Amino acid sequence: MARKSTAEGGLRERKKRATRDALVEAAVRLAAEHGAERVTVEAISDAAGVSTRTFFNYFDSRDDAFVMIGAEANARVRQAVLAAPPGLSPLQVLRDAIAAELAEVEERHELWSLHAMVLRTSPRLLVRALGVHTADERELAEVLAERIDVGSRSSDRATPSASEDERRNPTPRLYPRLLAAVGVTAVRVAVEHWCERPDGVAFGDVFHDVFEHLAAGLPAPAEETGRN
Amino acid sequence: MARKSTAEGGLRERKKRATRDALVEAAVRLAAEHGAERVTVEAISDAAGVSTRTFFNYFDSRDDAFVMIGAEANARVRQAVLAAPPGLSPLQVLRDAIAAELAEVEERHELWSLHAMVLRTSPRLLVRALGVHTADERELAEVLAERIDVGSRSSDRATPSASEDERRNPTPRLYPRLLAAVGVTAVRVAVEHWCERPDGVAFGDVFHDVFEHLAAGLPAPAEETGRN
DNA sequence: TCCCAACTTGCAGAGTCTGCATTTTTGCAT
DNA sequence: ATGCAAAAATGCAGACTCTGCAAGTTGGGA
Numbered sequence: 001m002a003r004k005s006t007a008e009g010g011l012r013e014r015k016k017r018a019t020r021d022a023l024v025e026a027a028v029r030l031a032a033e034h035g036a037e038r039v040t041v042e043a044i045s046d047a048a049g050v051s052t053r054t055f056f057n058y059f060d061s062r063d064d065a066f067v068m069i070g071a072e073a074n075a076r077v078r079q080a081v082l083a084a085p086p087g088l089s090p091l092q093v094l095r096d097a098i099a100a101e102l103a104e105v106e107e108r109h110e111l112w113s114l115h116a117m118v119l120r121t122s123p124r125l126l127v128r129a130l131g132v133h134t135a136d137e138r139e140l141a142e143v144l145a146e147r148i149d150v151g152s153r154s155s156d157r158a159t160p161s162a163s164e165d166e167r168r169n170p171t172p173r174l175y176p177r178l179l180a181a182v183g184v185t186a187v188r189v190a191v192e193h194w195c196e197r198p199d200g201v202a203f204g205d206v207f208h209d210v211f212e213h214l215a216a217g218l219p220a221p222a223e224e225t226g227r228n
Numbered sequence: 229m230a231r232k233s234t235a236e237g238g239l240r241e242r243k244k245r246a247t248r249d250a251l252v253e254a255a256v257r258l259a260a261e262h263g264a265e266r267v268t269v270e271a272i273s274d275a276a277g278v279s280t281r282t283f284f285n286y287f288d289s290r291d292d293a294f295v296m297i298g299a300e301a302n303a304r305v306r307q308a309v310l311a312a313p314p315g316l317s318p319l320q321v322l323r324d325a326i327a328a329e330l331a332e333v334e335e336r337h338e339l340w341s342l343h344a345m346v347l348r349t350s351p352r353l354l355v356r357a358l359g360v361h362t363a364d365e366r367e368l369a370e371v372l373a374e375r376i377d378v379g380s381r382s383s384d385r386a387t388p389s390a391s392e393d394e395r396r397n398p399t400p401r402l403y404p405r406l407l408a409a410v411g412v413t414a415v416r417v418a419v420e421h422w423c424e425r426p427d428g429v430a431f432g433d434v435f436h437d438v439f440e441h442l443a444a445g446l447p448a449p450a451e452e453t454g455r456n
Numbered sequence: 457t458c459c460c461a462a463c464t465t466g467c468a469g470a471g472t473c474t475g476c477a478t479t480t481t482t483g484c485a486t
Numbered sequence: 487a488t489g490c491a492a493a494a495a496t497g498c499a500g501a502c503t504c505t506g507c508a509a510g511t512t513g514g515g516a
Contacts, residue, residue, distance in 0.1 A: 132355055
């Protein structure tokens with residue numbers, strides 16, 4: 001009931017999303033099979049049932065099709081941050097908001113695995129993916145700033161009309177930006193570390209450890225801690 | 229005396245470096261003047277006095293020329309980490325190692341300013357730059373791991389033959405990876421924040437604040453702190 | 457001095473990406 | 487239902503990016 005996956009908007013919106021998803025999925029599958037460098041836009045477009053010209057109506061570049069998976073998760077994380085219960089520290093709020101999305105990934109597990117494989121075999125795409133993810137930080141930083149303000153000041157702002165906020169504080173403050181950036185980075189490190197482990201550590205554990213390190217101020221870890 | 233800029237290697241090496249620098253500088257200047265999207269490889273190559281084919285012997289893609297500035301700083305940071313005095317926490321070591329490079333940037337200040345402007349006006353290149361920088365984390369994580377080991381265990385390893393290290397610990401550990409990633413991220417946030425401030429805050433102050441936040445575990449900042 | 461390896465270059469060709477005009481599809485009001 | 491306007495898809499021409507290959511230059515060691 002909480003999340004209705006993909007059923008919002010009219011037919012137009014849904015069809016557009018379907019085409020986009022089809023292109024992304026075709027791109028990832030073809031790349032996993034033949035190697036990303038040997039997959040042309042024409043092949044992707046054919047597999048998705050559209051013209052090559054249409055491909056470029058959806059993506060600015062060929063590589064975007066390999067990278068633009070989960071592009072909607074960010075919006076959900078932001079929403080979760082705003083809906084977080086009071087009494088939590090900013091870092092906790094962010095951790096919980098992200099943790100909620102992890103389940104989402106497990107649903108489409110197969111495609112995400114293929115995606116991870118593609119990135120692992122193509123440094124160029126990995127670099128691009130890293131950049132794209134970190135580019136979302138600005139938006140995340142804004143909602144974090146709002147959440148922090150609501151938590152510390154008197155709480156009376158049901159309508160998040162950003163205009164007043166922006167006018168009062170044209171320069172985004174350092175702390176929210178840092179928190180957002182570090183949070184995104186922490187998730188990325190957790191995922192990378194987890195992918196490289198041959199042993200079957202649960203991702204949740206790695207995720208937990210990473211945020212423990214952050215909350216503690218990144219001190220040198222004690223010798224021989226459990227899964228360090 | 230400490231740093232000899234660019235004078236290492238034979239003529240061949242120097243010439244190569246000169247060509248590379250010429251291409252980067254031409255790319256950045258042309259992009260700052262005409263907009264990055266309207267600068268062709270041919271224009272860059274002409275300005276640097278080489279053929280377009282030679283351009284692609286140096287860079288995998290056109291965009292790399294706009295992004296590959298300061299590609300040597302990373303190696304110096306790693307060296308500084310290894311040469312850090314004992315008794316400092318890992319986070320302090322990293323902070324000081326990076327701080328030493330900040331002076332470097334001020335020397336070539338003009339080109340770096342142009343570079344920042346180019347990235348600011350071209351989101352696509354910004355994304356690429358972010359990815360490239362975060363890609364350096366792996367190497368940084370390795371030297372941080374080594375430094376941490378030397379600091380905590382008995383210290384008798386003058387020769388850093390990485391082979392033994394790699395064999396004993398094939399899977400990079402979580403903490404060094406996290407520290408490296410967060411450190412790089414912190415610097416990036418500091419730079420971005422500083423660039424966006426109209427007031428003339430010293431970069432050193434922002435840099436200092438960022439690492440204070442990290443060392444404290446990213447708690448919610450107190451209301452109305454100085455430059456927050 | 458002579459030679460090899462590294463570097464540069466031109467060229468051909470495949471593939472990426474954009475602008476524009478045209479056709480098809482969708483949302484909506486009648 | 488039906489017609490209309492906006493949105494989307496398409497085909498096509500053309501500029502630009504990038505690669506492999508073969509031939510020509512140059513630096514550095516034997």
